[in-house]
Amino acid sequence: MQYTALSIALATVVNALVLSSIYILVALGFAFLLNILGILNFAHGAIYMAGGFICYKLTMGLGLNPWLGMVISVIIMGLFGLFLERYGFRKFYGNLNKTLIVCIAVITIFENTANLTEGLTVETVPSFAPGILKFGIVSLSLERLVTFLVGGVLLIWALWFMRKTKIGLQMQAVSQDIEGAALQGIHIHRIAGIACIIACSLAAIAGCFMGAYLNVNAFMGDNIMLKSCMLVILGGVGSIGGVFFAGLLIGTLDAVLPIYLSASVGQAIVLAIAIIILIWRPQGFFGRKEL
Amino acid sequence: MVVKNYKKNYEKDINMIEESTLSNRKSNKGKIAQLLPYLVLIIVIALIPLFTHSSYYLHILILTLIYIIVSVSFRFIAISGQFPLAHIVFMGIGGYTSGVLAIQLKWSPWLTMPLGALLAMAIGILIGFPFARLRALYYALVSFFFGVGMIQVITAFGRYTGGIGGLVGIPGIPGLISTNKVPYYYFILGVTIVCLLILYRFEHSRIGTNLKAIDQSHLVASSIGINEARYRVLALAIGCFFAGLAGAIYAHYNYVISPASFQMSQTLWIVMYVLIGGLGSFAGPIVGTIVLFLVPEFYSSLRTVVPFISAALMLAVVFLIPDGIVSLPGLLKLRLEAIRKRKREL
Numbered sequence: 001m002q003y004t005a006l007s008i009a010l011a012t013v014v015n016a017l018v019l020s021s022i023y024i025l026v027a028l029g030f031a032f033l034l035n036i037l038g039i040l041n042f043a044h045g046a047i048y049m050a051g052g053f054i055c056y057k058l059t060m061g062l063g064l065n066p067w068l069g070m071v072i073s074v075i076i077m078g079l080f081g082l083f084l085e086r087y088g089f090r091k092f093y094g095n096l097n098k099t100l101i102v103c104i105a106v107i108t109i110f111e112n113t114a115n116l117t118e119g120l121t122v123e124t125v126p127s128f129a130p131g132i133l134k135f136g137i138v139s140l141s142l143e144r145l146v147t148f149l150v151g152g153v154l155l156i157w158a159l160w161f162m163r164k165t166k167i168g169l170q171m172q173a174v175s176q177d178i179e180g181a182a183l184q185g186i187h188i189h190r191i192a193g194i195a196c197i198i199a200c201s202l203a204a205i206a207g208c209f210m211g212a213y214l215n216v217n218a219f220m221g222d223n224i225m226l227k228s229c230m231l232v233i234l235g236g237v238g239s240i241g242g243v244f245f246a247g248l249l250i251g252t253l254d255a256v257l258p259i260y261l262s263a264s265v266g267q268a269i270v271l272a273i274a275i276i277i278l279i280w281r282p283q284g285f286f287g288r289k290e291l
Numbered sequence: 292m293v294v295k296n297y298k299k300n301y302e303k304d305i306n307m308i309e310e311s312t313l314s315n316r317k318s319n320k321g322k323i324a325q326l327l328p329y330l331v332l333i334i335v336i337a338l339i340p341l342f343t344h345s346s347y348y349l350h351i352l353i354l355t356l357i358y359i360i361v362s363v364s365f366r367f368i369a370i371s372g373q374f375p376l377a378h379i380v381f382m383g384i385g386g387y388t389s390g391v392l393a394i395q396l397k398w399s400p401w402l403t404m405p406l407g408a409l410l411a412m413a414i415g416i417l418i419g420f421p422f423a424r425l426r427a428l429y430y431a432l433v434s435f436f437f438g439v440g441m442i443q444v445i446t447a448f449g450r451y452t453g454g455i456g457g458l459v460g461i462p463g464i465p466g467l468i469s470t471n472k473v474p475y476y477y478f479i480l481g482v483t484i485v486c487l488l489i490l491y492r493f494e495h496s497r498i499g500t501n502l503k504a505i506d507q508s509h510l511v512a513s514s515i516g517i518n519e520a521r522y523r524v525l526a527l528a529i530g531c532f533f534a535g536l537a538g539a540i541y542a543h544y545n546y547v548i549s550p551a552s553f554q555m556s557q558t559l560w561i562v563m564y565v566l567i568g569g570l571g572s573f574a575g576p577i578v579g580t581i582v583l584f585l586v587p588e589f590y591s592s593l594r595t596v597v598p599f600i601s602a603a604l605m606l607a608v609v610f611l612i613p614d615g616i617v618s619l620p621g622l623l624k625l626r627l628e629a630i631r632k633r634k635r636e637l
Contacts, residue, residue: 040428042559096374096428096431097374097566098609100566101563101608104560104602104605105602105606105609106602107556108598108602112595116595226435226439229435233432262447264443265443268440268447271437271439271443274436275436275437278425278433278436279422279424279425282429
């Protein structure tokens with residue numbers, strides 16, 4: 001009895017960490033675009049889905065190694081991010097309505113392409129690290145450990161990139177004041193392109209891992225889109241640290257609540273918590289005072 | 292650069308004043324002559340059932356009319372500067388309320404449909420006051436969360452609402468049930484026209500002017516004595532009422548409603564109808580619904596290709612016609628005039 005309780009508790013902790021790291025990976029790219037360019041990239045979920053799907057196609061269709069498939073899919077989605085910035089968003093920095101139209105068009109194209117090629121069948125990306133780790137009575141899927149580790153490393157890299165490198169500092173400058181940054185000689189479009197590449201690559205990585213952790217389907221992006229909106233807004237626009245905090249909170253709630261409640265009640269509770277926090281503190285946990 | 296900006300704004304202001312005085316004069320002169328094209332249009336739409344007996348065509352026309360109510364009421368909220376990404380959910384609330392009351396209590400749909408609309412309005416008012424603190428992006432996203440959460444709540448009450456499978460066996464509207472869809476068509480056409488007239492009157496009354504003032508600058512609006520929170524809630528209440536009414540009619544027309552019809556992506560499509568048609572004009576959502584909903588449904592045999600065409604159309608509109616399809620004639624006119632001017636100069 002005690003044994004099962006312990007293993008359930010441990011599995012919950014692992015699930016919470018894995019879910020949190022995937023949520024944060026997706027939300028981080030979303031937050032990059034929102035902070036730096038003022039773009040609410042609603043297509044982020046579709047990009048995440050496309051990343052997982054390309055990886056699935058490469059591994060199952062062409063028989064590549066999953067890691068190689070992931071690298072190729074990340075490169076493709078990164079290039080797509082560059083394309084999206086150049087030909088989609090460049091005219092519309094900070095314009096909610098126009099970017100929304102572009103994003104819905106992208107979502108429509110991606111979801112219908114995925115739907116046409118695969119139909120509504122549920123597929124999974126082959127495991128990146130098959131096997132189970134055993135520590136005494138505790139057993140742990142290697143897959144989840146790898147997901148968590150890669151997610152953690154990428155997140156630390158993103159923080160380091162934002163805080164320490166020249167391009168990261170330029171990004172911060174652009175996010176504070178786009179015209180001021182341009183006057184200081186920062187090449188805004190290059191920064192925007194790099195931000196888009198990073199955002200889409202992170203989403204694609206998360207898509208590949210989630211494809212192996214759960215499954216890939218044409219509409220898997222919708223849920224993660226909601227989650228990353230929640231993380232970014234709860235953490236506070238303009239704060240990367242806030243995304244981490246909110247990600248751990250939402251990931252834990254998502255892992256714990258389904259144990260006790262049905263899925264829809266659990267999700268309704270998470271959303272209600274998010275709404276109450278935002279009405280109480282509209283700028284989020286660590287957001288700037290304005291807006 | 293700054294000077295140029297000021298000049299631009301100043302001319303725009305003068306144009307605005309002149310336009311408003313001109314339109315005032317025009318509206319006092321020949322009201323009947325102005326209304327004539329609309330009357331002709333309504334008569335043509337009303338005559339459609341005489342020419343087609345296909346119930347499929349009538350079905351998609353009815354759905355178009357319902358979505359026109361929803362998208363026009365969405366625009367009514369949007370002119371106040373609020374951008375709620377949960378509008379279809381109010382349609383769902385109206386539909387579910389009406390359907391559940393009609394099934395569980397056996398009340399007549401004629402009674403339950405207004406009740407559904409009223410409940411949607413009440414929920415709109417309830418969320419309106421706390422949400423009045425939020426603006427722009429925050430408002431959009433918090434209402435987005437509210438919408439998704441509300442659908443989950445509806446799904447969770449599976450005992451009454453049928454859960455994820457949907458609510459089945461909703462009674463039809465007595466007096467309109469017949470072998471074909473013609474009575475429903477005329478009923479819904481009438482409701483749509485009445486709704487559009489009411490929303491038009493609201494927009495062109497003092498309320499609508501105040502809402503537009505809040506959209507332009509909430510600080511200036513509140514400094515001249517417009518109660519910002521109250522007007523924003525009022526806009527939400529009116530918009531939600533009509534969305535709920537449309538949902539209730541949809542429920543009793545379709546006999547079946549399911550949470551899938553009120554999902555997030557559906558709200559985004561309503562937003563698309565409004566934005567593609569043109570947010571700045573009353574006719575915008577109507578045109579948008581016709582272009583993005585009615586036309587693709589007519590070509591439903593090409594179901595695999597149609598979404599891509601819609602997406603391409605959306606991209607074309609956002610890049611080429613920034614103010615929506617409604618502004619296309621004006622844009623073409625300006626272009627033609629410029630070409631003519633250039634020719635004359637040559």
